[in-house]
Amino acid sequence: MTILVTGGAGFIGSNFINEWIEQVDEPVINLDLLTYAGNPDNLREIAGSPQYLFVHANICDGERVGELLDRYEVRALIHFAAESHVDRSISGPQSFVQTNIVGTSRLLDAALPHWRKVSDFRFLHVSTDEVFGSLEPDEAPFVEACTYKPNSPYAASKAASDHLVRAYGQTYGLPVLITHCSNNYGPYHFPEKLIPLLINNAISGKDLPLYGDGRQVRDWLYVADHCRALRMVLAEGKPGQTYNIGGSAERQNIEVARTVCAVLDDVRPRQDGRSYGDQIVLVRDRPGHDRRYAVDTTKLRTELGWEPLQNFDAGIEKTVRWYLEHPDWVASVTGGTYREWVARQYA
Numbered sequence: 160m161t162i163l164v165t166g167g168a169g170f171i172g173s174n175f176i177n178e179w180i181e182q183v184d185e186p187v188i189n190l191d192l193l194t195y196a197g198n199p200d201n202l203r204e205i206a207g208s209p210q211y212l213f214v215h216a217n218i219c220d221g222e223r224v225g226e227l228l229d230r231y232e233v234r235a236l237i238h239f240a241a242e243s244h245v246d247r248s249i250s251g252p253q254s255f256v257q258t259n260i261v262g263t264s265r266l267l268d269a270a271l272p273h274w275r276k277v278s279d280f281r282f283l284h285v286s287t288d289e290v291f292g293s294l295e296p297d298e299a300p301f302v303e304a305c306t307y308k309p310n311s312p313y314a315a316s317k318a319a320s321d322h323l324v325r326a327y328g329q330t331y332g333l334p335v336l337i338t339h340c341s342n343n344y345g346p347y348h349f350p351e352k353l354i355p356l357l358i359n360n361a362i363s364g365k366d367l368p369l370y371g372d373g374r375q376v377r378d379w380l381y382v383a384d385h386c387r388a389l390r391m392v393l394a395e396g397k398p399g400q401t402y403n404i405g406g407s408a409e410r411q412n413i414e415v416a417r418t419v420c421a422v423l424d425d426v427r428p429r430q431d432g433r434s435y436g437d438q439i440v441l442v443r444d445r446p447g448h449d450r451r452y453a454v455d456t457t458k459l460r461t462e463l464g465w466e467p468l469q470n471f472d473a474g475i476e477k478t479v480r481w482y483l484e485h486p487d488w489v490a491s492v493t494g495g496t497y498r499e500w501v502a503r504q505y506a
């Protein structure tokens with residue numbers, strides 16, 4: 160049997176595939192369009208494996224997806240492919256509608272006839288806690304049953320795709336699973352997102368921009384803990400169910416920035432002897448910026464026995480060291496299309 164991963168050249172998808180090849184004796188097909196966020200370099204260590212096949216395609220091409228599902232007798236589709244950056248969804252929502260909503264619906268349409276031939280097929284949709292909206296400081300973390308209240312175009316597009324996935328489960332009986340994960344960090348994270356942006360700006364002598372008052376809270380999870388949770392949900396999750404995944408590591412953005420700076424002060428001190436913390440600046444806030452996300456993972460812990468293994472401070476240190484050791488990777492992903500977008504955005 161074989162699994163099909165969409166978006167496997169991106170941040171979480173590539174971590175998932177790298178681990179899968181290392182730990183599981185089953186072939187994996189990676190279907191990815193290689194947008195600015197997808198980088199085949201993320202998979203260079205496993206690219207020659209007989210267990211791995213890369214297919215350059217768009218998830219909106221349902222016919223192509225259907226062919227792959229049938230030809231390789233795919234027993235599970237793990238759907239990561241998405242436009243994933245909130246700031247980009249604010250400046251240009253249409254690609255989020257196209258990829259996240261239309262793309263997911265095309266995958267579902269391709270999966271239906273295939274599932275009718277491969278009865279123990281699973282469709283695992285990788286979603287986000289952002290579909291639940293924003294929490295007040297004293298509110299309990301999101302549980303699976305929370306009402307959807309997406310605030311950004313990105314969150315709304317993920318919410319719409321969740322609803323489609325759920326509807327195909329309810330209406331047609333397609334065995335679907337949905338996960339809602341909190342903010343990830345770790346290797347191969349595209350440096351437009353907060354943590355890699357802080358690391359790369361710091362060592363390049365640039366400002367470390369924090370939106371608004373820098374007191375927004377995110378619940379951080381090391382990417383390998385997310386990937387392990389996904390393997391468990393795929394293996395043991397109940398079709399039709401949704402599962403929260405989170406690190407129980409709530410931090411204000413300013414605390415995250417200070418942690419990154421403290422690690423850098425230690426492992427690569429500034430030449431002038433000052434702290435990287437001096438580079439932190441507060442900048443104009445993101446429109447509609449969600450104040451706080453936090454995730455209750457009781458269901459995943461009690462039903463599937465998962466728990467996060469990576470502690471936040473050690474995970475940040477590991478991540479900072481990874482970026483310091485991979486300047487070529489950073490240079491490759493920040494070139495080309497991304498650079499043009501940044502130039503337009505910040506002209």
Ligand code: NAD
Nearest residue numbers: 166168169170171192193194196197217218240241243343
């Ligand atoms: P990413 O932006 O790093 O990668 C997205 C990947 O999808 C890229 O390889 C890109 O080339 C590919 N892709 C985009 N459009 C495509 C299309 N039309 N057809 C085929 N491939 C396409 O994203 P990520 O951070 O790895 O997130 C992966 C998934 O996990 C997303 O669905 C996201 O919503 C979800 N998620 C992310 C986080 C997080 O913290 N990053 C947290 C929770 C959930």
Ligand code: TYD
Nearest residue numbers: 245342351352353354368369370375377412
């Ligand atoms: P981000 O990594 O974009 O993830 P998300 O918006 O999906 O949570 O941002 C994480 C937090 O960091 C969020 O509160 C926005 C904030 N942020 C900044 O303060 N400065 C930045 O330059 C970026 C990219 C994000």
